[in-house]
Amino acid sequence: MLFYVLTILVFILDQVSKYLIRFYIDINEKFIFLGIEFTHIENNGMAGGLFPGYARLFGVVAVLFVILVSYLRRNEDMKGALIDSSFGFLVGGAIGNGVDRLLYGQVTDFIIRSGGVLNLADHAIEIGLLLLIIYVIFSWFKNKRIMVTKKRTS
Numbered sequence: 001m002l003f004y005v006l007t008i009l010v011f012i013l014d015q016v017s018k019y020l021i022r023f024y025i026d027i028n029e030k031f032i033f034l035g036i037e038f039t040h041i042e043n044n045g046m047a048g049g050l051f052p053g054y055a056r057l058f059g060v061v062a063v064l065f066v067i068l069v070s071y072l073r074r075n076e077d078m079k080g081a082l083i084d085s086s087f088g089f090l091v092g093g094a095i096g097n098g099v100d101r102l103l104y105g106q107v108t109d110f111i112i113r114s115g116g117v118l119n120l121a122d123h124a125i126e127i128g129l130l131l132l133i134i135y136v137i138f139s140w141f142k143n144k145r146i147m148v149t150k151k152r153t154s
Contacts, residue, residue: 003073003084003091010092011099014121018100018108025110037112044106056105062098066091082135089128096121 025031025040032038069087072078097119100107109117 002081003088006085006088007092007095010089010121010124011096014093014096014119014124015099017110017120018096021110022108030112038110039112039117041109041117042104042106043109043117056101059098059101062094062101065094066098080135082131082138086128086131086135089124089131091128093121093124093128096124 021038021040025038027040027042030037030039069091073087097107107119107121109119109122111118111120111123
């Protein structure tokens with residue numbers, strides 16, 4: 001259930017924020033809100049404007065990614081709140097940006113950060129990747145502990 005709640009929440013927050021930016025803020029207009037700098041840009045490539053003009057291709061990649069995660073979630077080894085949270089953020093972000101790429105041929109970015117201009121879906125993907133790294137590290141230690149215990153009992 002956590003996976004679905006996070007996926008839907010990320011998707012809705014991302015789409016609402018992009019709608020508000022597209023509707024109320026002109027392209028390249030800058031403003032500060034709550035101490036955070038924003039500007040409205042439209043990106044028809046991928047992260048940082050790489051590969052401009054391939055937005056729809058990256059939209060298809062997002063669909064394939066969601067299918068891959070759906071397959072991985074069926075794996076009995078990948079269960080628990082941490083991996084569900086990771087996948088929820090990753091899939092919600094992928095769907096949010098994928099919808100923009102497939103419908104509009106570009107993604108609305110607006111949060112200025114060192115390294116570029118991002119949106120909520122991008123931040124959700126970053127959170128999901130961080131949680132996935134933590135999950136992998138914990139799983140590695142857990143498996144290592146199980147192997148050490150088995151060696152001691154043999």
